[in-house]
Amino acid sequence: MELTETFLQLILTLDMTVRLSVVLILACLAGLFSERAGIVDIGLEGKMLIAAFFSAVAAYHSGNAWIGVLAGIAASMTFALIHGIASIAYRGNQLISGVALNFLASGLTVVIGNAWYKEGGRTPPLAGEARFSEITLPFADLIRDLPVIGPLYADVISGQKAIVYLAFLVVPLTWWVLFRTRFGLRLRAVGENPASVDTAGISVNRQRYAAVLIAGVLCGIAGAYLATSQAASFGREMTAGRGYIALAALIFAKWRPFYALMACLLFGLLEAISNLYPNIDVFGIFSIPVQFTQALPYILTVVILAGFIGKAIPPKASGEPYIKER
Amino acid sequence: MSFTKAILGTASALAITATAALSDPAIIYDLGGKFDKSFNEAASKGADRWAKESGGKYREIELSSEAQREQALRRFAEDGANPVVMTGFAFASTLDTVAPDYPDTKFAIIDMVVDKPNVRSVVFSEHEGSYLVGVAAAMASKTGTVGFIGGMDVPLIRKFACGYVQGVKATNPDAKVIQNMTGTTPTAWNDPVKGAELTKAQIAQKADVVYAAAGGTGVGVLQAAADEGIYSIGVDSNQNYLHPGSVLTSMVKRVDVAVFDAFSQGADLTTGFHVLGLANGGVDYALDEYNAKIFTADIKAAVDAAKADIISGKIKVHDYMSDNNCPIE
Numbered sequence: 001m002e003l004t005e006t007f008l009q010l011i012l013t014l015d016m017t018v019r020l021s022v023v024l025i026l027a028c029l030a031g032l033f034s035e036r037a038g039i040v041d042i043g044l045e046g047k048m049l050i051a052a053f054f055s056a057v058a059a060y061h062s063g064n065a066w067i068g069v070l071a072g073i074a075a076s077m078t079f080a081l082i083h084g085i086a087s088i089a090y091r092g093n094q095l096i097s098g099v100a101l102n103f104l105a106s107g108l109t110v111v112i113g114n115a116w117y118k119e120g121g122r123t124p125p126l127a128g129e130a131r132f133s134e135i136t137l138p139f140a141d142l143i144r145d146l147p148v149i150g151p152l153y154a155d156v157i158s159g160q161k162a163i164v165y166l167a168f169l170v171v172p173l174t175w176w177v178l179f180r181t182r183f184g185l186r187l188r189a190v191g192e193n194p195a196s197v198d199t200a201g202i203s204v205n206r207q208r209y210a211a212v213l214i215a216g217v218l219c220g221i222a223g224a225y226l227a228t229s230q231a232a233s234f235g236r237e238m239t240a241g242r243g244y245i246a247l248a249a250l251i252f253a254k255w256r257p258f259y260a261l262m263a264c265l266l267f268g269l270l271e272a273i274s275n276l277y278p279n280i281d282v283f284g285i286f287s288i289p290v291q292f293t294q295a296l297p298y299i300l301t302v303v304i305l306a307g308f309i310g311k312a313i314p315p316k317a318s319g320e321p322y323i324k325e326r
Numbered sequence: 327m328s329f330t331k332a333i334l335g336t337a338s339a340l341a342i343t344a345t346a347a348l349s350d351p352a353i354i355y356d357l358g359g360k361f362d363k364s365f366n367e368a369a370s371k372g373a374d375r376w377a378k379e380s381g382g383k384y385r386e387i388e389l390s391s392e393a394q395r396e397q398a399l400r401r402f403a404e405d406g407a408n409p410v411v412m413t414g415f416a417f418a419s420t421l422d423t424v425a426p427d428y429p430d431t432k433f434a435i436i437d438m439v440v441d442k443p444n445v446r447s448v449v450f451s452e453h454e455g456s457y458l459v460g461v462a463a464a465m466a467s468k469t470g471t472v473g474f475i476g477g478m479d480v481p482l483i484r485k486f487a488c489g490y491v492q493g494v495k496a497t498n499p500d501a502k503v504i505q506n507m508t509g510t511t512p513t514a515w516n517d518p519v520k521g522a523e524l525t526k527a528q529i530a531q532k533a534d535v536v537y538a539a540a541g542g543t544g545v546g547v548l549q550a551a552a553d554e555g556i557y558s559i560g561v562d563s564n565q566n567y568l569h570p571g572s573v574l575t576s577m578v579k580r581v582d583v584a585v586f587d588a589f590s591q592g593a594d595l596t597t598g599f600h601v602l603g604l605a606n607g608g609v610d611y612a613l614d615e616y617n618a619k620i621f622t623a624d625i626k627a628a629v630d631a632a633k634a635d636i637i638s639g640k641i642k643v644h645d646y647m648s649d650n651n652c653p654i655e
Contacts, residue, residue: 012530020523120361120388125549125568230519232549235542236359240517275520275527278506291510 007151013272014156019230021268022167023048023222023239027246028253028260029174030218036178036255037211038191038317042098043083044219045243046105051076051223053109056123056234057116059130065228068130069163072227073220079105080216088208091321102243110236123227123234132161132229163225168261170218175257187211191315194322204322219243248301251312267297351376351589352385352407354398356414358477358515358541360388365541365562365581369413369436372582376589384589392512396420403428408593409446411585412436415482416512421445432595434588436581437482439599448584448600452482453489454636455577455609456537457643459559460493461632462611463535464501465625466557466574471502473533475524475547477540478514479507481647486539486561486577488652489643495654496641497628504528508543518546525550525558535559535574548573557620566616575621576612583608605637 027044034041051072059068079101086097110121117123137158144154178184189197190207198204226242227234249267253259273280274293281287304312353373355366366388373384385407387398399420402410409432412421418438425433425442432444439447463472474490476483487505494501506524508514521543525536529550536551537559538544544561545568551558552569560566560576567573580602588595602608611629613621635641646652 012527016523016527016530118361120359122361122545226519231522231546232553233518233545235518235545236516237513238517238519240513240519272527275506275524276531290507294509 007148009276011151011155013269013276014152015159016272016275017265017269018156018160018164019268020271021264022164022225023230023242024246024249024264024267025167025171025261026218026222026225027243028249028264029170029257030215030222031247031250032174032253032255032257032260033178033187033211033218034215035250035318036191036315037187037208038194038315038320038322039083039087039208039212040094040098040319041083041212041215042095042247043079043101043243044215044246045239045241046098046102047076047079047216047219048223048226048243049102049105049109049237049239050079051220052227052238053105053113053123053223053234055220055224056126056227059126059228060124060233063128063130065126065130065132065224068228069221069224072224073217076220076223077213077216080212080219084209084212087321088205088212091323094319094321106237109234113234113236121234121236126228126232130228131232132163134159134161135165161225161229163221163229166221167225171257171261178257183210188315190322191317194317195325198322198324204324208322245297248297251314252301252304254304254310254312255315266300270294270296349406349408349593350383350385351592352387352402352405352410353585354402354410354412354417355386355388356412356416356515357389357392357512358414360386362515362542362545363563363565363568364544364560365579366413368563368579368581369411369585371563372585373411373589375582376586380590382589396424399424400427403431403433406431408432409434409588409591409595411588413581413585414438415480432593432597434584434595436584444597446588446595446597446600448588448602450579450581450584450608451601451603451643451645452486452539452577452579452609453492453643453645454604455579455611456486456489456539457493457496457636457641458604458611458629458632459537459575459577460490460495461497461629462493462575462621462625463490463537463557463559464494464497465622465628466620467498467501467535469532469534470498470500471504471532471534473504473525473528473531473536474506475521475528475536475538475540475543476505476507477509477543478512479510481650483507483539484650484652485646486537488646490537491652491654492643493632496632502532504531504533508540515541515543517543518549521546522550526554529554529556537561537577539577560612564612564614566612566614570616571620573617575617577609578612579609580607604633 054075055068055072058071086092087094113121140154140158144150194204249263252263278290279287411434413436415438421440434446436448525547535557538547539561548558552572557574562579565576
């Protein structure tokens with residue numbers, strides 16, 4: 001009895017972990033594409049925010065969640081393009097451009113939202129088809145009663161929303177693109193040694209634009225997930241720092257796709273734990289306060305950066321605009 | 327140094343003479359934002375009602391960061407706004423330093439006590455109202471488990487929680503109350519995604535009525551409760567209309583009345599300590615056409631009985647903020 005209870009708690013925690021990790025995974029992979037190509041992207045937060053806003057708006061007016069996702073992607077790509085033009089074409093400081101986008105998104109969403117709906121930046125609530133509903137995978141109900149596998153399949157793997165599956169598919173796809181295609185090789189080379197890529201007759205700037213735009217697409221999906229799956233409308237500052245956690249996860253994962261998945265799942269798990277068990281009692285001796293669990297992702301990242309667990313080495317040319325020799 | 331001072335002095339003197347004539351009241355909304363469908367929105371309704379009934383004008387600002395707090399307060403005081411009303415406990419320390427600098431301006435702070443001669447402190451007996459919705463929650467729950475989701479973890483929100491728990495336990499001593507706070511920073515007032523996740527976590531632990539005292543975060547709580555087909559309880563404003571058939575009731579806190587009163591008295595605002603409780607209609611539960619179907623006669627009878635007992639003093643609801651402690655969990 002005690003064991004089944006513990007198992008149910010575990011299933012519950014895993015289910016929530018999956019839900020909470022999705023935004024992080026998508027944002028983290030977006031950062032991965034961008035930084036692998038040598039463009040530091042601190043604007044993940046802003047891109048997700050603007051995407052969340054426009055996806056909520058589009059989903060509300062069209063009544064279709066997928067149109068919301070497309071609108072989110074479009075908005076996020078526009079922001080990505082601004083970042084690209086500022087940091088690739090004009091060789092501006094990538095950190096400053098990213099921060100500027102974050103501020104822009106934060107202000108723009110509230111101003112436009114307030115002008116359109118007069119609710120302080122909040123968009124009208126979405127209902128029915130305008131939101132993603134849960135997908136039940138085949139046989140979920142059939143094998144629910146099987147021990148261990150049953151609930152794991154029926155409650156954790158099945159019954160998630162469409163974007164969740166999409167996010168988990170993007171991880172192997174990212175790996176494949178980066179490490180098994182010519183495009184990926186060039187993209188990584190641009191982030192490590194752009195001069196050599198240039199010598200080989202490939203446009204560094206074009207590669208970097210491609211990477212930045214891919215990051216835009218992924219951030220767009222992440223933002224749309226926030227507004228149309230997790231919540232049912234856009235709310236001011238609704239990304240609430242998730243873009244920065246994704247950046248931390250990216251460092252934690254040392255810029256590798258499957259590690260990124262693991263890092264995001266770990267951070268999601270920590271958030272799920274802090275949601276479900278605010279104060280963890282350790283054998284009745286002392287209790288771990290919820291603040292500690294919430295701070296753990298950041299603590300872990302600092303530990304990684306300090307070089308205690310391996311070393312996090314960013315792509316060599318990351319953050320440096322490429323200036324062609326003449 | 328003295329030169330700058332002189333310039334600043336002249337500038338502020340000019341500012342005062344230029345605007346001394348107008349003494350419109352002003353209101354400052356806290357970080358949750360004017361349209362949080364809850365606390366600040368109630369305040370803005372009070373201000374709007376005053377403007378409509380008196381034909382007067384008022385000035386307002388929504389804070390968007392902690393740093394603006396003192397700036398906004400001084401700005402209004404220097405521009406001659408009178409009285410200046412601010413919504414939220416977080417203004418207390420700022421007002422404590424600012425109020426003595428503007429002895430001719432009257433200030434009103436809602437949800438906190440600031441002991442200064444030109445300040446009116448309006449506090450509500452949220453523990454009493456929360457007790458009532460606790461009774462309703464315990465009556466409506468089928469599983470015997472109910473939930474509470476607070477915004478930022480501060481004594482004021484624990485006061486809500488404590489009153490709620492007392493109401494639940496008084497009705498059903500075996501009931502379990504799951505409590506969560508959204509966070510420890512002001513962003514906890516505005517994170518509907520987290521609110522929804524916490525609600526789902528509580529539902530998974532068998533809660534079937536969830537009370538949100540979390541400002542804008544509560545929107546997510548109510549949404550998740552409606553999605554999952556359980557009951558929720560709104561706070562501050564009447565939120566019954568948000569999800570008819572799912573919002574069991576709302577613990578209304580008449581912030582609008584507090585603002586309206588302050589605005590109506592204008593520059594002659596009486597200062598001191600004001601308590602708005604059950605007895606004078608400052609807090610209450612909400613019953614309207616949106617929840618009439620689910621707020622059954624049994625529940626209403628129990629809640630009304632508790633209400634009468636609290637007003638008569640037969641039931642004493644413990645106030646968390648009186649000793650920063652809650653007798654029952």
